[in-house]
Amino acid sequence: MKIYTKTGDKGTTALIGGVRVPKNHLRIECYGTVDELNSYIGVVRDAANDEEANGWLQEIQDRLFTIGAELATAPNKEVKMAIPDLHAEDISLLEGLMDQMNETLPEMRSFILPGGNLAASHCHVARCVCRRAERLAVALEAEEANVPELVIPYLNRLSDFLFTLCRYLTHKANGVETPWRARM
Numbered sequence: 001m002k003i004y005t006k007t008g009d010k011g012t013t014a015l016i017g018g019v020r021v022p023k024n025h026l027r028i029e030c031y032g033t034v035d036e037l038n039s040y041i042g043v044v045r046d047a048a049n050d051e052e053a054n055g056w057l058q059e060i061q062d063r064l065f066t067i068g069a070e071l072a073t074a075p076n077k078e079v080k081m082a083i084p085d086l087h088a089e090d091i092s093l094l095e096g097l098m099d100q101m102n103e104t105l106p107e108m109r110s111f112i113l114p115g116g117n118l119a120a121s122h123c124h125v126a127r128c129v130c131r132r133a134e135r136l137a138v139a140l141e142a143e144e145a146n147v148p149e150l151v152i153p154y155l156n157r158l159s160d161f162l163f164t165l166c167r168y169l170t171h172k173a174n175g176v177e178t179p180w181r182a183r184m
Contacts, residue, residue, distance in 0.1 A: 016083065017074030026143055030136040031071035034155075037133050038064040040126040048119035048169055056097055056165075060158065063090050067151055071137075075146035086150040094154075094161045101168040108167070111180040116170030123169060127162035130155060 007013075012020045013028060021028065038061050045057045066084040073083050114124035134155040141147040170177055 015074040015077075016069065016072050016081070017077035017079045019074035019077055026136065026140050027071060030133065030140045031068045033129065033133040033136055034064055034068045034071065037126060037129045038068070040122065040129050044119060044122045044126050044165075047122045050119070050169065050172065053165065053169065059093070060161075063154065067154065070148045070151060071140075075144060085148065086154055088150065091150065091154055091157050094157045098161055098164045101164050105164075105167050105171055109179070112167070113178040113180050114166070116166065116175040116177055117173045119173070120166045120170045120175065123162055123166040127159050127166065130159040130162055134159060 008023065011023050013023050014020050015027070041057050041061055041064070045054050048054065048057075063086065066086055069083050070085060073079060115121050134152060137147050137152050137155055141152065167177065169175075
């Protein structure tokens with residue numbers, strides 16, 4: 001199978017279900033940003049080099065492929081292939097992992113400047129990409145009302161998870177969190 005098809009040379013792409021849309025369509029922006037997030041989480045996995053976190057992040061990457069498939073499916077179009085879906089347990093898993101990490105972290109008393117170590121810095125970027133994916137999913141829901149029910153809550157919780165993971169990776173590596181001190 002060839003990677004290139006030439007079918008997108010005129011600036012359109014096909015959704016699952018065969019509907020063609022412009023490559024700058026909000027749905028494409030949304031699942032493209034989820035793909036960007038998934039790629040950045042791969043960078044976090046490599047930078048963290050932490051077996052525990054890598055297991056969590058690999059599971060999350062799988063869920064992001066699920067979200068991408070859901071968002072890449074033409075709304076209101078019957079498709080012949082099975083599309084995976086999110087479950088409430090996927091969100092509960094993120095919450096449980098955050099609770100677990102928070103048990104080991106010092107209390108947060110101020111905003112924290114992104115950084116701490118290379119893995120945490122990459123994780124902060126992933127968190128920002130996740131927030132962008134969430135904003136795009138909210139915009140898509142407002143425009144088309146065809147975003148699967150758990151996508152926005154999952155992305156919302158995932159950005160919280162990634163923030164907690166930033167702190168956790170910094171803490172595990174004996175890094176230093178830099179509190180933001182507002183200039184007065």
